Amino acid sequence: MNKKQPLSTSEWDEVEEDSFKTLSKEEMDALRKLKPRSFASINSWWVVLSQVAITIAIAAACYVFSSPADKNVYTYSALVGGLIGFLPSALFLMRIEAAKKSVKSSPGGYLAAVVSGEFLKILATILLFIGFALKQPDLKWIPLLVTYFATLKCYLLAWFWR
Numbered sequence: 001m002n003k004k005q006p007l008s009t010s011e012w013d014e015v016e017e018d019s020f021k022t023l024s025k026e027e028m029d030a031l032r033k034l035k036p037r038s039f040a041s042i043n044s045w046w047v048v049l050s051q052v053a054i055t056i057a058i059a060a061a062c063y064v065f066s067s068p069a070d071k072n073v074y075t076y077s078a079l080v081g082g083l084i085g086f087l088p089s090a091l092f093l094m095r096i097e098a099a100k101k102s103v104k105s106s107p108g109g110y111l112a113a114v115v116s117g118e119f120l121k122i123l124a125t126i127l128l129f130i131g132f133a134l135k136q137p138d139l140k141w142i143p144l145l146v147t148y149f150a151t152l153k154c155y156l157l158a159w160f161w162r
Contacts, residue, residue, distance in 0.1 A: 044096075055081070081148040082148070088121040088128070
């Protein structure tokens with residue numbers, strides 16, 4: 001039988017010379033000029049704004065296409081779903097913005113802000129779902145969940161905007 005020998009540790013430790021290259025500032029500037037779309041970033045607040053826009057669009061569609069008796073409840077449910085989608089995102093971004101402006105900014109501090117911001121986002125989402133479910137029992141869950149999931153898909157749109 002022909003068994004393959006596992007690589008020795010010395011073979012794993014060898015680094016190819018061309019595996020990475022440190023670029024100078026001038027080389028990075030030239031690369032940015034050559035491929036500007038590769039270095040473009042999107043403002044995160046545009047994602048939240050798109051979440052608000054998609055919420056309004058779906059609420060308007062619910063208003064237009066629902067029966068006259070259900071117009072208000074379907075529209076309100078869609079607005080609530082969008083609120084549950086974009087409000088925690090806005091809270092997360094405010095937490096990140098506060099960390100960026102902090103005097104004691106460090107990589108560890110920024111990581112702590114991201115983790116605490118995500119925790120805040122998850123907690124706010126859960127509390128909003130529970131709060132609206134308990135306080136507004138007449139909500140229609142289909143438009144609420146459709147709008148909520150549509151606001152979550154705005155993050156994917158940000159990749160295409162880049």
